[in-house]
Amino acid sequence: MQCPVCYEKSYCLYSQINELKYFQCQSCKAIYLDKNNHLDQQAEKLRYELHNNELNDPSYRKFLSQLHNPLIKKLSKNSIGLDYGCGPGPALAEMFKESYCCMDLYDPFFFPDESYKNKKYDFVTCSEVAEHFFNPLEEFQKIDKILKKGGWFGMMTNFYDDSISFEDWYYRKDPTHVVFYSLETVSAIASMMTWSCEIPSQNVVLFQK
Helix, strand or coil, X not given: CCCCCCCCCCEEEEEEECCEEXXXXXXXXXXXXXXXXXXXXHHHHHHHCCCCCCCCCHHHHHHHHHHHHHHHCCCCCCXXXXXXXXXXXXXXXXXXXXXXXXXXXXXXXXXXXXXXXXXXXXXXEEXXXXXXXCCHHHHHHHHHHHEXXXXXXXXXXXXXXXXXXXXXXXXXHCCCCCEECCHHHHHHHHHHHCCEEEEEECCEEEEEC
């Protein structure tokens, strides 16, 4: 078994909660769920369909603004972006469109068009997506390939640190959340991908290629 974030094989059992096993990479400090505990595709999609992500919901837009607002400051007008893992209600893409960006959508369940692989983007967003990646390194490599040099990758996820009770953490309790990132993990990702990074707020990281 190897870490799905950095592929290192040095790990330990971090926590076992009922039948769920979580491991921690000793290199990048990512915590990840045992593959044997992953949901199948049908169960995963059913879970996503329960999400209430309405395009015009003010509270949802306020939440997404944590990623939108610092990233839009990095972009020029008419920048071309991809909302990677946009879900059934691509509100973040709409917010960037309203900020004069051109947006494409990709989601393996709801917008499965893979033509994005043949394009280059000024920026890519992943809002509440990276924690669902079964193979994060592979996903980050896909994103790197489609980013223009100097392009931005904005990622929002709840970062874990030792002040959080892992067993009681609401973020862990979502059965579709299979990998959890710390600030050490973010730094490791930036190093592996040769990206620079900055953290404008608590659960947002902006990588630049």
